[in-house]
């Protein structure tokens with residue numbers, strides 16, 4: 278059969294509500310054109326993020342009832358720890374309430390003034406958590422990853438030559454080397470197994486811990502299986518174990534590839550580092566066997582990790598995005614190709630060539646998606662990354678709009694509707710206006726900034 282179906286049936290449904298275009302225009306103005314401030318009841322299809330928006334399975338809900346809420350020594354922790362170690366065999370698994378808590382703990386130890394931390398592309402919370410300690414977050418993505426139309430299979434790869442040169446120059450300032458799989462901020466593009474191992478080797482040559490931001494490890498493993506020479510016959514768990522085999526630790530948002538609504542962890546091999554992390558954890562998250570989560574959350578993660586490496590699931594998951602990308606591409610709408618693992622990325626800078634980067638073409642596309650179709654997407658561009666620590670502003674490397682797919686939530690008909698809304702915008706895209714920011718905080722401004730439409 279050529280149709281790749283959703284590999285599940287639906288037991289519990291959540292109605293979604295239509296609004297009129299006039300209502301949406303008013304709602305947009307009311308929130309200062311910041312889509313994070315819309316009420317989700319006013320959103321028809323919510324593609325703001327794939328984080329924590331997954332549909333849990335019957336088995337996960339059943340597992341939640343087994344959750345043991347003992348303060349210490351809960352068997353739910355043991356099941357969580359065993360499920361993580363089965364895929365990522367680190368010595369210390371430290372639960373946190375989400376990924377950024379793991380980052381905050383790690384960089385409270387490794388960060389600090391004068392330090393600098395390379396990555397393929399730092400995600401916004403990673404960058405934020407590094408920069409608040411006074412350290413620098415440096416992106417060393419391969420050149421292909423910066424070209425949205427480039428068809429290379431592993432556009433999330435680290436530029437290993439740049440990493441080598443960077444380490445030769447800065448080794449004394451580098452507390453760890455990171456790599457993010459898949460590369461969320463760079464279009465959800467995968468990193469090859471060879472590249473992970475290459476980056477790990479450079480880190481090891483300089484005696485630095487190698488830390489994987491593993492939020493979308495399963496999607497990345499699927500791409501390795503599909504695209505990397507010699508990997509096609511391996512099982513997904515086998516590839517995942519290999520991805521993490523050379524790492525010294527990981528940060529994880531379980532809200533992504535553990536298919537749960539909250540949770541995360543920090544994993545480390547080094548005893549001293551882990552001891553410091555647990556001290557910090559007790560201060561900010563909780564006791565080391567629950568780390569800011571309920572026992573039932575740990576159970577849901579343990580079960581989710583078993584489901585996310587299922588090949589039927591991953592085939593359907595990745596195909597949804599490919600399908601939307603193929604259709605948008607046919608309609609002449611610039612998209613990041615090939616499709617990413619968790620999202621479709623529209624290249625707003627290439628689409629709205631009449632709007633300069635500092636007038637936020639990505640914001641213009643995101644607002645149009647909502648106004649025309651009730652779809653909520655997320656700008657990943659100059660709004661998110663343009664503000665520098667010193668308060669100045671420069672264009673981000675790319676101005677993308679991310680249509681992030683919640684896991685197991687929407688169906689084929691929803692995908693068709695998303696394409697149709699984009700086609701509708703394309704009819705008058707040259708008339709869309711740019712935006713200016715009229716109010717912003719000093720960091721992570723995309724969450725709270727207020728905008729005005731230019732020229733109206």
Ligand SMILES: *Cc1c(COP(=O)(O)O)cnc(C)c1O
Pocket residue numbers: 328375376377378400402403457461462490492529530531532533540541
């Ligand atoms: C979501 C995400 C994080 C942060 O995780 P939260 O659970 O949202 O705090 C870090 N890195 C990447 C790549 C992510 O996608």
